[in-house]
Amino acid sequence: MAGTSALHLVGQASGGVTIQVNGQTVNVNSAPDTPLLYVLRDELGLHGPRFGCGLGQCGACTVHVGDQAVRSCRVPVNSVTEPVTTLEGLASGDQLHPMQQAFINEQAAQCGYCTNGMIMQSIVLVNNNPSPSEADIRQGLATNLCRCGSHLAVIRAVQGAAAMATA
Ligand code: FES
Ligand code: FES
Helix, strand or coil, rough: CCCCCHHHHHCCCCCCCEEECCCEEEEEEECCEEHHHHHHHCCCCCCCCCCCCCCCCCCCCEEECCEEEEEHHHHHHHCCCCCCEEEHHHHHCCCCCCHHHHHHHHHCCCCCHHHHHHHHHHHHHHHHHCCCCCCHHHHHCCCCCCCCCCCHHHHHHHHHHHHHHHC
């Protein structure tokens, strides 16, 4: 898992907040009200989630908390009670998550800045709706912003991942 070496395992750090990230229990030193995004990126070295707006409006920072897609820029780390999964935690060994593979298959990125959020949000979308229509995908990703215009390829990727999952 990318970034694993940067994780502080419980017992190796003195912080007061303990969270589960990508299958590991980590004890973080950041102040309890620090946004989860900052903890992931700055303390744990997990750079999949991106800082875009910092206001919960662009989706670049999306991670999974439990089975929900959340905007980690708006979540204080001390409010996190369920396991966190970041982009780095999606693959199983060398096997990419089907959504990651579908984004590659469709080349569904240009600069890639939004791609973390698109993938993380799309996984939850398909988990909740295994056969989404194009309208469902558009609605589900309506607040994931892309400045490069990769939306049509993203829609194809989500459709491809959904098809893989139901094949
Ligand atoms: S950086 Fe979190 S929603 Fe934009
Ligand atoms: S690919 Fe550049 S912001 Fe979406």
